[in-house]
Amino acid sequence: MKIVLVNPNTSTDMTQRMVETASTMLPPGVELLALTADRGMPYIASRTEALIAGQLTLELLAEHAAEADAMVIAAFGDPGLVAARELFEVPVTGMAEAAMLTACMLGQTFSIITFSRTLVPWYEDAVALAGLQARCCSIRVPDCTFASVATVQNELEDELVALAERAVLEDAADVVILAGAPLTGLAERIADRVSVPLVDPLLAALGQAHLLARLRVRAPSRGRFARPDAKPAVGVAPALRAWIERSA
Amino acid sequence: MKIVLVNPNTSTDMTQRMVETASTMLPPGVELLALTADRGMPYIASRTEALIAGQLTLELLAEHAAEADAMVIAAFGDPGLVAARELFEVPVTGMAEAAMLTACMLGQTFSIITFSRTLVPWYEDAVALAGLQARCCSIRVPDCTFASVATVQNELEDELVALAERAVLEDAADVVILAGAPLTGLAERIADRVSVPLVDPLLAALGQAHLLARLRVRAPSRGRFARPDAKPAVGVAPALRAWIERSA
Amino acid sequence: MKIVLVNPNTSTDMTQRMVETASTMLPPGVELLALTADRGMPYIASRTEALIAGQLTLELLAEHAAEADAMVIAAFGDPGLVAARELFEVPVTGMAEAAMLTACMLGQTFSIITFSRTLVPWYEDAVALAGLQARCCSIRVPDCTFASVATVQNELEDELVALAERAVLEDAADVVILAGAPLTGLAERIADRVSVPLVDPLLAALGQAHLLARLRVRAPSRGRFARPDAKPAVGVAPALRAWIERSA
Amino acid sequence: MKIVLVNPNTSTDMTQRMVETASTMLPPGVELLALTADRGMPYIASRTEALIAGQLTLELLAEHAAEADAMVIAAFGDPGLVAARELFEVPVTGMAEAAMLTACMLGQTFSIITFSRTLVPWYEDAVALAGLQARCCSIRVPDCTFASVATVQNELEDELVALAERAVLEDAADVVILAGAPLTGLAERIADRVSVPLVDPLLAALGQAHLLARLRVRAPSRGRFARPDAKPAVGVAPALRAWIERSA
Amino acid sequence: MKIVLVNPNTSTDMTQRMVETASTMLPPGVELLALTADRGMPYIASRTEALIAGQLTLELLAEHAAEADAMVIAAFGDPGLVAARELFEVPVTGMAEAAMLTACMLGQTFSIITFSRTLVPWYEDAVALAGLQARCCSIRVPDCTFASVATVQNELEDELVALAERAVLEDAADVVILAGAPLTGLAERIADRVSVPLVDPLLAALGQAHLLARLRVRAPSRGRFARPDAKPAVGVAPALRAWIERSA
Amino acid sequence: MKIVLVNPNTSTDMTQRMVETASTMLPPGVELLALTADRGMPYIASRTEALIAGQLTLELLAEHAAEADAMVIAAFGDPGLVAARELFEVPVTGMAEAAMLTACMLGQTFSIITFSRTLVPWYEDAVALAGLQARCCSIRVPDCTFASVATVQNELEDELVALAERAVLEDAADVVILAGAPLTGLAERIADRVSVPLVDPLLAALGQAHLLARLRVRAPSRGRFARPDAKPAVGVAPALRAWIERSA
Incomplete structure (x- = not known):
């Protein structure tokens, strides 16, 4: 194959x-x-x-x-x-559609966590295209900046973990999607620090x-x-x- | 595993x-x-x-x-x-949730085809639970009866094929889900007779x-x-x- | 009868x-x-x-x-x-359905107030079953704990009153439903302390x-x-x- | 009282x-x-x-x-x-709101049957006001005319019964509301001729x-x-x- | 004309x-x-x-x-x-419908800013009538009072500007509608102080x-x-x- | 300008x-x-x-x-x-968005009439993008073929008129949008033959x-x-x- x-x-x-x-x-x-x-x-x-x-x-x-x-x-x-x-x-x-549909089998609601505010309208489009607005409880972005998309997942690791927990506590997210190709691989690394399942969109x-x-x-x-x-x-x-x- | x-x-x-x-x-x-x-x-x-x-x-x-x-x-x-x-x-x-989410990657709308009218309210519940009402364009049932759930997929094969085509033409279904455990295995057998992808819920x-x-x-x-x-x-x-x- | x-x-x-x-x-x-x-x-x-x-x-x-x-x-x-x-x-x-439909004749939106966070997903199901998500402006729970379901309505009376008022002011609730069988009878006792109609689900x-x-x-x-x-x-x-x- | x-x-x-x-x-x-x-x-x-x-x-x-x-x-x-x-x-x-909310405790979907097409937009407004569009499966009107609103429930009795049955069979109505003050009292008279519960809005x-x-x-x-x-x-x-x- | x-x-x-x-x-x-x-x-x-x-x-x-x-x-x-x-x-x-439909060509979401809390339920009705609830991200009102509707747009000018910016930052509004006839003409005056397009409903x-x-x-x-x-x-x-x- | x-x-x-x-x-x-x-x-x-x-x-x-x-x-x-x-x-x-928003000021529902079935999914996207699914009561296409997009509005004129009337009678359309650039100018020519307002998307x-x-x-x-x-x-x-x- x-x-x-x-x-x-x-x-x-x-x-x-x-x-x-x-x-x-x-x-x-x-x-x-x-x-x-x-x-x-x-x-x-x-x-x-x-x-x-x-x-x-x-x-x-x-x-x-x-x-x-x-x-x-x-x-x-x-x-x-x-x-x-x-x-x-x-x-x-x-990646967006597959991550969201997979998340739908792990919980009722998901939050999308990403690293840059400019991405949000595009990701909103992806949620709307899938018709999953009612299951997407938030799209969240850290308030801080980063040096490079190549290293953003390391630079913002702590902020992204904290944001995921806020999505759980404040938005009632059952699942967190770590969105954006530059975050590929992060889910596995931080899984133990977040209290709900993480979805890696590439996987x-x-x-x-x-x-x-x-x-x-x-x-x-x-x-x-x-x-x-x-x-x-x-x-x-x-x-x-x-x-x-x-x-x- | x-x-x-x-x-x-x-x-x-x-x-x-x-x-x-x-x-x-x-x-x-x-x-x-x-x-x-x-x-x-x-x-x-x-x-x-x-x-x-x-x-x-x-x-x-x-x-x-x-x-x-x-x-x-x-x-x-x-x-x-x-x-x-x-x-x-x-x-x-x-089976219902997995079939519907899988169908969502094969088209925009799906129709659920099954064999008995008594099943419909329960299947409606499954669509609602997944929040996919806007993507489910119909739940259809043949008008004819059958002798046994063990053989229903053979007894009604032609009717189910015809019904799937009607879902495509009349309901604008992009995908057809053959619903109900007794229809397991039917999708593969009739795939060539239906003009859109079929989803077998067990698979x-x-x-x-x-x-x-x-x-x-x-x-x-x-x-x-x-x-x-x-x-x-x-x-x-x-x-x-x-x-x-x-x-x- | x-x-x-x-x-x-x-x-x-x-x-x-x-x-x-x-x-x-x-x-x-x-x-x-x-x-x-x-x-x-x-x-x-x-x-x-x-x-x-x-x-x-x-x-x-x-x-x-x-x-x-x-x-x-x-x-x-x-x-x-x-x-x-x-x-x-x-x-x-x-109790849930009757309370919500009754509330719909007393205002446009209702808030559901209950006493334990573990109840919330189940109550969300009840709102969804009735198709009244657009009229349910919140499901709220006090942050404090209680000793027994038998006495919870007395233990948390002040917290539940305060929470009802927050639902009115912050969530724009027109009606408050006091949810959960252990709160039966509370509505009558606190009605004068809450600025919108209260619904007792048992009644x-x-x-x-x-x-x-x-x-x-x-x-x-x-x-x-x-x-x-x-x-x-x-x-x-x-x-x-x-x-x-x-x-x- | x-x-x-x-x-x-x-x-x-x-x-x-x-x-x-x-x-x-x-x-x-x-x-x-x-x-x-x-x-x-x-x-x-x-x-x-x-x-x-x-x-x-x-x-x-x-x-x-x-x-x-x-x-x-x-x-x-x-x-x-x-x-x-x-x-x-x-x-x-x-009458409209009470009939619809009452119908919601007798089934999942209701159909509104009335006697004049000119009433339909107004009744649609009532459904929308209650936010019950998803539970109202149809608003139906007979194709025939009548001499007087005073006698319309007698003049069109057979047509209204037939229409109620069509709402059940074609629209999947669980309950039928006989709408419009001139139909007051009709529900009781025809209840045995319709296969689902009828709601009389005045009652x-x-x-x-x-x-x-x-x-x-x-x-x-x-x-x-x-x-x-x-x-x-x-x-x-x-x-x-x-x-x-x-x-x- | x-x-x-x-x-x-x-x-x-x-x-x-x-x-x-x-x-x-x-x-x-x-x-x-x-x-x-x-x-x-x-x-x-x-x-x-x-x-x-x-x-x-x-x-x-x-x-x-x-x-x-x-x-x-x-x-x-x-x-x-x-x-x-x-x-x-x-x-x-x-004014409400025209302002909202016009706003829909200037952005995806709009916020309605007005000057008195008593107006809000009526404005909610206008949003619902147009079926634009999904595009209206908020209806906001300043917390302060004013002396007269004749002068309210001058009295509250700073508060309304601040509120518009909050709608942009907190509610993700792409457009702000300055609602209520007493605000007629304000949009032009404050346009340079708000970071998104303003719609004047009368115009x-x-x-x-x-x-x-x-x-x-x-x-x-x-x-x-x-x-x-x-x-x-x-x-x-x-x-x-x-x-x-x-x-x- | x-x-x-x-x-x-x-x-x-x-x-x-x-x-x-x-x-x-x-x-x-x-x-x-x-x-x-x-x-x-x-x-x-x-x-x-x-x-x-x-x-x-x-x-x-x-x-x-x-x-x-x-x-x-x-x-x-x-x-x-x-x-x-x-x-x-x-x-x-x-053209699509402007036509639909304009239609929203002429009636509650609109139907989109066009000339080729292959256009329908794309037009559905436009309706969804505007969030106007609840106001679009149908997208209809004649069953017949045509020789050229340059002359389609003349070739199919009678069929398009008939289709518009069916949209009014069967879909309860208050307004009809004649969609697709090749139909530009048709609205004015057939306005007297259709019983509801027609919208020309280019205008x-x-x-x-x-x-x-x-x-x-x-x-x-x-x-x-x-x-x-x-x-x-x-x-x-x-x-x-x-x-x-x-x-x-």
């Missing part, structure tokens, strides 16, 4: 950390192909950036969809997720992708996610264009 | 079929312990029966919770699911239980699902009583 | 207090038969306990349904309410049961609450079994 | 029928004072008329609020209900008013329904003006 | 200020006819007063509907708006009325807002009666 | 028709600059295409934002609307853009729509890149 993972940020360090974390989760026999955007932003934060990242994600997925058993969009916020499900025939998961997205691949459901030929008919797509990157034009 | 599966109906034939279907899904190294209720109803249909089945489920789970890595409540409607999550420290999944519940076990999240010590303090429980079955009284 | 009241807790003292409070409310000519669970928990607090109490409630109701004009489930949280309405043909009310449940009995509506033969067909129910308590099997 | 009932239509025949129906419900010792609007419309149907009727209702209530233990607004649609609760210190019920409103009066809750001094401070009200009918100006 | 504006309060000073503010907004060629209620309350605050004001509004509108291209109800809370749309064939806007209502008039949509002959059939309306003010009776 | 309109489809004929329709609406002194995408799809239909169109829209808007008083995204579905509001400081409207979007420009609200410096800090944006089209990098 082959899972394709797309990091829509241009940071290869982040992709590398994801690969390392994934290796603790994926069973033997599952090959992981991890791709990094070669254009765009080092770290997506606004909804403008998420829109641009959505197209970059589609371009990368289009290059490898034919060989994949499942695909993962490795940014909390899931840029391009709906379009990817429409366009490609293998299962696609996103959730990989686990759900793996599960969907094993279920071997057929791709839809009707409904919102049936692959669209061929359409000219001038000026679109080659692999994506070929996929949209069904010329590949 | 050991997964405990409880069939809260008294039908051992149904448990046997579940074990066979599960064997196609579970990876090597996962042991499945499948239990069947020895009291109660041959097949739960009403909400009264679901309430009684909830307690029977807790009793069976209590006998084996200490040895399990994850547990599955193998009746669509998930009798006892909330209580089980509160009481036990290992992950617990239910979803087992897959999600397996995933949750692999995530190794810690049990909560706070929140709605922290294990309650010890409490006297007179007249309750021994293993469940011991679990509630924390005397085991 | 005969109203059957079931206290699903094993505390007979609590039943006694309920009978005394009821006597101030029920008009002449209404007979009240008050029953106490002889198994289970002295005071239901968790959702596991509520599930078990639901079955005990059905067992007690089944013993007396034939002679009742209306029945009351006398625990806030209403264990077994939906099943009881499905199974029995006389009207059944529950609401008895009053609504009495009203429903006087309306003499017919039992449904269709819909979610039509009595289910006979069904074998092995291992279930005799009166309940007879009711389910329609063999009484 | 004295209950004041206001018919905001100018039809005294309708008031007379209400009094007769009420006499079957109210216990001995309850005095009913029934008032009829002396201006306005013979039968309120549009939302413009409902707005005008709201003020007429307040005027009539203001004349008798001081002597009442509870008051009933006897038009389905409840003109002036919110204002009356704000202004007066005794409990006030309305519900009277019963709930009686119940609220017996609960003797105190009037709020804070919150949305605290009586407003005195205010000049030039050109308003004398009793209402005196009430608003607190000059009575 | 002629726009009729009704101030349902009896304060002509307020009408005068509205006319001045309007003059900054309306393009040349638009005539504004501004009317003031000659009965009722100097300043509507409660829902009782809003009900009475609704009828007064209809009376004034009825006197001028035949000559208007669009009409504006110039009180936040929009007394009589639904009825006016039903009754009259030209477009009608209200929004006039602007939307102007826009609707220019769209020249036809009046409905079906649906909720088709003009009702003629109906006797005894005791109603002449112009309104003539409109309802279609005798004008 | 200058309004920039972006047609994110590559069809210049469609842009031309929009300009002609706009000329009937915009007052003298308003300059309209209409742009057409030079890459992408001739007519956006799927959500993949909408994602790509979103970025193209941002690119075109970025080229002209500095000179605009307001900007219009001229495709029903509003590709890039949220990002554009975040990125640019002048008001931006979209609504232009009218609302004009109104917002005249309100001269300040751009937010806080909240979800404050312009993001400068950010490197490698590989993004020059004008958009300069805007994101704040280097222009």
Whole structure:
């Protein structure tokens, strides 16, 4: 089985950390192909950036969809997720959606903890897209700043632990999601310091992708996610264009 | 890894079929312990029966919770699911919840197809419990009758296929869930005759239980699902009583 | 007219207090038969306990349904309410539902005040079951502890008054419900110290049961609450079994 | 105990029928004072008329609020209900709200059956005001016409029975509310021909008013329904003006 | 083009200020006819007063509907708006609705800032009527008092600015609506002191009325807002009666 | 005043028709600059295409934002609307949002009528984004096919009229929105054949853009729509890149 993972940020360090974390989760026999955007932003934060990242994600997925058993969009916020499900025939998961749905089996309410206020509107969109507003009791951000997304999970570790506990006590969160690719791997490290289950979105997205691949459901030929008919797509990157034009 | 599966109906034939279907899904190294209720109803249909089945489920789970890595409540409607999550420290999944959350990654809307009208109010409860009313576009039942729950999936196969297609065309379903333990295994057989992905709730519940076990999240010590303090429980079955009284 | 009241807790003292409070409310000519669970928990607090109490409630109701004009489930949280309405043909009310619906005629929003944090998830379930989340502006609990459920309404009287006022000022509650059977009778005592109407759930449940009995509506033969067909129910308590099997 | 009932239509025949129906419900010792609007419309149907009727209702209530233990607004649609609760210190019920809340104890969903399409938007408002959209599965009207509101319940009896059954079968209604003052008394006559419980809104409103009066809750001094401070009200009918100006 | 504006309060000073503010907004060629209620309350605050004001509004509108291209109800809370749309064939806007819908194009969430706590329940009604509860993140009121509605916008200017900023920081408001006719004109004056866009409801209502008039949509002959059939309306003010009776 | 309109489809004929329709609406002194995408799809239909169109829209808007008083995204579905509001400081409207909000002032419910089934999921997204699901009573599409988007409004005129009337009668629509840029101008032609008001989304979007420009609200410096800090944006089209990098 082959899972394709797309990091829509241009940071290869982040992709590398994801690969390392994934290796603790994926069973033997599952090959992981991890791709990094070669254009765009080092770290997506606004909804403008998420829109641009959505197209970059589609371009990368289009290059490898034919060989994949499942695909993962490795940014909390899931840029391009709906379009990817429409366009490609293998299962696609996103970190935000997978984390939230997984959290729904561990408690009634979840809180999303992240590290930068600029991310919040985008994450709100992800909650709304999943229709899980009633189960998301808060999106919380520490008040302090940090030097780099590469080290933010270490810099803010104590603040994030404290924030998680506040989400439990003040927002009645049953589960805490540590959101944003830069926090990948943190959940395992701080699990003993937080009084409710923590969800690591990358592990959730990989686990759900793996599960969907094993279920071997057929791709839809009707409904919102049936692959669209061929359409000219001038000026679109080659692999994506070929996929949209069904010329590949 | 050991997964405990409880069939809260008294039908051992149904448990046997579940074990066979599960064997196609579970990876090597996962042991499945499948239990069947020895009291109660041959097949739960009403909400009264679901309430009684909830307690029977807790009793069976209590006998084996200490040895399990994850547990599955193998009746669509998930009798006892909330209580089980509160009481036990290992992950617990239910067929209805797992099927619906899995469907949410395959489309925006799902329809639940089942075989008997008496089941509908109970299934409505499961949709409401998950807060997924906005994504469940219909619960549909064939108009015809059947001879036995043991053979209903064969007796009504054509009707269920037709009903699934109507859910797609008339209700705009992106995914169809074949609900009710007696339909276990049907999804694979009819997948090619339905134009959208089908979800088999048993496979979803087992897959999600397996995933949750692999995530190794810690049990909560706070929140709605922290294990309650010890409490006297007179007249309750021994293993469940011991679990509630924390005397085991 | 005969109203059957079931206290699903094993505390007979609590039943006694309920009978005394009821006597101030029920008009002449209404007979009240008050029953106490002889198994289970002295005071239901968790959702596991509520599930078990639901079955005990059905067992007690089944013993007396034939002679009742209306029945009351006398625990806030209403264990077994939906099943009881499905199974029995006389009207059944529950303290939580009756209190909330009564509150809806006294204001737009209500706050639920109770005495122990462990009760909150169960009460949340009751609000959700009634679909009244938008009208329930808070569920509040004092921060202090108490010695006994038998005396909690006296021990915490000042704290509960203060909490009710905070619900009015901070949560914009128009009505306050004093929830939990141990608070029965408190509303009348503190009414002059709280600036909005107080609802005593036992009086609401008895009053609504009495009203429903006087309306003499017919039992449904269709819909979610039509009595289910006979069904074998092995291992279930005799009166309940007879009711389910329609063999009484 | 004295209950004041206001018919905001100018039809005294309708008031007379209400009094007769009420006499079957109210216990001995309850005095009913029934008032009829002396201006306005013979039968309120549009939302413009409902707005005008709201003020007429307040005027009539203001004349008798001081002597009442509870008051009933006897038009389905409840003109002036919110204002009356704000202004007066005794409990006030309305036919629509009381019928819907009563129906909520008899089933999960209710359908509202009435006799004229022009009433539907106003009744939709009543459902929305109560926040019960999720429990109201339909508002249905027969396709045929009728000669007079005085006789409409006889003219359309068969059509209304058929419509109620369709609401049960097609809309999954657990309860049917026969809405509109001209249908007062019909529920009892056709109860045996409909397969679910029927609610007569007048009986519900009277019963709930009686119940609220017996609960003797105190009037709020804070919150949305605290009586407003005195205010000049030039050109308003004398009793209402005196009430608003607190000059009575 | 002629726009009729009704101030349902009896304060002509307020009408005068509205006319001045309007003059900054309306393009040349638009005539504004501004009317003031000659009965009722100097300043509507409660829902009782809003009900009475609704009828007064209809009376004034009825006197001028035949000559208007669009009409504006110039009180936040929009007394009589639904009825006016039903009754009259030209477009009608209200300050609350127009302000909220305009705010929806400037951000995702809005906060309503006003000057008196007694207004809040009425404004809540306006939010609910528009179905915009999910976008209204707060309704806020300063804690301090003021001497006169005529000068309140100057008296409380600093407090209102501070409150707007709190709505941005604490409630995540993207837009702030300065609600209540006495705040007309304030938005322009304090715009530079608030960090998000401010909406002046009078300008929004006039602007939307102007826009609707220019769209020249036809009046409905079906649906909720088709003009009702003629109906006797005894005791109603002449112009309104003539409109309802279609005798004008 | 200058309004920039972006047609994110590559069809210049469609842009031309929009300009002609706009000329009937915009007052003298308003300059309209209409742009057409030079890459992408001739007519956006799927959500993949909408994602790509979103970025193209941002690119075109970025080229002209500095000179605009307001900007219009001229495709029903509003590709890039949220990002554009975040990125640019002048008001931006979209055809779907503006049409729906305008419809909300003409009735309680609206139906969206369009010409191709493939558009429906995208339009559903627009309804959800505006949070207006409760007011959108249907999205309807004729069952027949058409030869060209350039002539579809003529080819299907009778079918669209009939569909609008069905939306009124069967879905209780108070207003009908004729959705999709190819239907621009149709509303005026068929207004007399439909019994409720019709909204032309282009006129609504232009009218609302004009109104917002005249309100001269300040751009937010806080909240979800404050312009993001400068950010490197490698590989993004020059004008958009300069805007994101704040280097222009």
